[in-house]
Amino acid sequence: MTSTSDGVEDRIVRGVRGRAFRRLLATWTATSMADGVRAAALPLYTAVSTRDPLSVSAVAVAEVVPWLLIALPAGALVDRLPCRGTLIPAHSFRCVVTLLLAGFIHAGAAPLPVLLGCAFLLSGAETFADSAAQSLLVSTAGESELERANGRFVGVETVGVEIAGPLAAAGLFGWRPALCFALTAVAFAFAAVWTSRVPGEVEPVRGAGSRSIAVEIREGMGFLLRQHALRTVVGVVGLVALLTSAVNAIAVLFALESLGLSPGAVPTLLVCTALGTLLASRTASALSGRFGGGAVMIAALVVLALGIAALDLVRLPGAAWLAYFVMGFGAGTWNVLSAANRQRLTPRPMMGRVTSAHRVLAWGLMPLGAGMAGPLAEFTSPAAVILGAAVLVGVTALFSAPALRALSPLGAE
Structure with missing residues (x-):
């Protein structure tokens, strides 16, 4: 805490009704919507453009592999770095990747290697963003309101990933598939900007980071x-x-x-x-x-x-x-x-x-x-x-x- 009155500062920024948590929840809502659109549109575009079950399967694997290969070192790095300093680059990176993917699709030049690379990079960045967001959830909500905070996170994630995102993808894909990924990029851009508005006072305590990642x-x-x-x-x-x-x-x-x-x-x-x-x-x-x-x-x-x-x-x-x-x-x-x-x-x-x-x-x-x-x-x-x-x-x-x-x-x- 930077304030000389920790009790007053806690009342300002802590808890599910606090400014910090509400802004974090807004970014989680945006990225959940983006993930829902991507989860529906990317395999659908792969299937439509390749008509090859092996290609569809390969893209699905590319989305999962980063969680097995990158997540553990990502978690260790997140424990060393400021949460906002991790989330803003991660969201910005995902915005750029999805914009490039939208451009490739709009130009009709999105071969399988591009789809595989984008799937891997988006999930790889998500491993950093997810760990940092979870750490920031704890510090913004406070220990006594973790159940309420996680309930709100699960609620907006369910709406975004399982309902609103797929519905938006279904509506946009029939019009122009590239719009699905353009919408995803906009959501990630919003998340990056809004994360910068989360007060810095809620950053959790970090370790010294003097040892190796392993x-x-x-x-x-x-x-x-x-x-x-x-x-x-x-x-x-x-x-x-x-x-x-x-x-x-x-x-x-x-x-x-x-x-x-x-x-x-x-x-x-x-x-x-x-x-x-x-x-x-x-x-x-x-x-x-x-x-x-x-x-x-x-x-x-x-x-x-x-x-x-x-x-x-x-x-x-x-x-x-x-x-x-x-x-x-x-x-x-x-x-x-x-x-x-x-x-x-x-x-x-x-x-x-x-x-x-x-x-x-x-x-x-x-x-x-x-x-x-x-x-x-x-x-x-x-x-x-x-x-x-x-x-x-x-x-x-x-x-x-x-x-x-x-x-x-x-x-x-």
Whole structure:
């Protein structure tokens, strides 16, 4: 803090109603919208322009690989650098890359190497921006309001990535595909400018940065593995990512063949998931305050397991939409509260490294879950994969319950 009156300064800049957090949330809203447009438009443009499934798959891999290769060193660097000094260049870089991509597409000269390079560079910059934004979230919201802050982040991210972004991409792509990426560039430009307006007083404390990046990565991973409660929270995140990605990979085929849904109705299931997540983003903090963060996190895993199981067990009209809504509510509640508790359990100088390790675990296991789902469904059935995932989520809730119950009572404030 630069003020001589820390208490007054805290009242000015800390908390979800403070100027600093509101400006950070505005930048998160813009970048979530940009990510939603890109996530819909880039694979669609690749498919339309190449008509090659291998090319579409390669671009998808290029978007994921930076989370496995770059995220850990990015987290270590974020722990050394000012958050705003990381976010502004990252958003600006993504703005420039998407503008170049829009130019290539408008000129009709966007071959596969360009698409691969842009996908990799955009995700690579995102690894820096994501860790820095998470660190800044903690310092702008304050420890006592982490549940509310993460609820707002999850809410705007859900709207941007899963609803508004894809809808905007669908509307613009039919007109001019290049406009999708031009809109994305504008959103990143806004985020860069608005990040510069976040007060500098909220910058978190940084480490000395005198050791090598490799040593600092090992230190962060070592802390995560030694700290029992943190290891439990991050471990459950990875397991849930593995299992839900397996369900998502096979659910479309299951909905068509077993539930008898039309192809046009299948995307509405994902909208129901988003609506459930939105409800969770608004209620998770209140539920945590009423019943305790650990208890609600356990309940969220149980609700998620019941939603997955209902997808197969309750084959009544409308049940699939309700099951997806329940899944979204359970997963959304877990995401809000697990993020808040992970942040609370992590020392401020290690926030970037632990956040990156969490992302690597989640993103690393999601492709594995999706890859396992097909062979398992072929060997058994899609219904068996879905029910198996539901049982395993329930077992995860049971075995993690003691550690989750013991989480800091601050989570219930």
